[in-house]
Amino acid sequence: MTIDDLKAQNLILFEVISGSRAFGLETATSDTDIKGVFYLPKASFYGLDYIPQISNDTNDIVYYELGRFVALLLKNNPNLLEVLASAPDCILYQHPIMQKLTLDLFLSKLSKQTFAHYAMSQIKKAKGSNKKINKSIAVKRKTILDFCYIIEDQHTYPLNDWLAQHNFKQHLCGLTTIRQGRDLYALFYDPSGTCGYNGIIQQQDSSELCLSPIKANSPMVAYLSFNRDGYSSHCREYKEYWSWVEKRNPQRSLNNIEQGNNFDAKNMMHTIRLLQVAQQIMTQGTITNKRSNREQLLSIKNGQLSYDEIIQLAESLLADIENAAMSSSLPEVPNSDKAIQILVDMRDTLYQ
Structure with a gap:
């Protein structure tokens, strides 16, 4: 099943603009990312053809099957909580039945771990890019x-x-x-x-x-x-490097080099954004996708903050999140029984 199939069979329940444009962080070179929710035809859902996710070749457009969407929301998945929190001007289509899934049904203190874990994975990813950005494009294969x-x-x-x-x-x-x-x-x-x-x-x-x-x-x-181990490591790193070169965003890599950064500045921007969202969840019990501190975040993306300055900011936010979580009125975890019952009711309606 493809995205065209979803559209042709009217299986899409929710479709939103996501990524930088949803966060108010788009620039002239930003892509338009789309995320959404679909449901399978009854025969596919009850049979052996369950499909949890459908995307295009570049993963700029991704749709999640309704059950998969709810399962990830119950885990406080950062990406999908932000999809559910989409601002009205970013919603391209919303089936009325999707109104049953509200943000307050899923937000919990669990998001402290999931957002922080995802943010720290961005730091790790940036560190991984450091090594590759600092290598010469003319990396020579040794014998x-x-x-x-x-x-x-x-x-x-x-x-x-x-x-x-x-x-x-x-x-x-x-x-x-x-x-x-x-x-x-x-x-x-x-x-x-x-x-x-x-x-x-x-x-x-x-x-x-x-x-x-x-x-x-x-x-x-x-x-x-x-030195067999050294040779094996070189072959692996060589393959990883050229795979990264093939898949990387050339303009993004060029920006990092021109800014003198030995890290992926865009990933670090999203690290701080994710931590700020986690702080908002713990203090306000909600999510606002469009960030009010656009200039600060773009200054990170544009290389105006050093790696150490960004890490200090991240550590400060992590401490604030920990403190806020202690007094937060959010539940420890979402009410899965209630969410699952809503999901069952939704399927009953869709398959009538």
């Missing part, structure tokens, strides 16, 4: 040779340097394993190329070292150690 070392006289030398120093060619080398020596090899050299050695690697992108048949009494030249 196994870069992780091999020659052992001589209780010292180790990078294999490539050692080969250059002795004017050796790697394809004229032969390796044999050392018993009981993990990733330790005996290295032999045949300058004439008549011994039939296989070299250390056969191709630049080889993922394993080559072994060669060595005749008895052949003189060993050196011991070679292969």
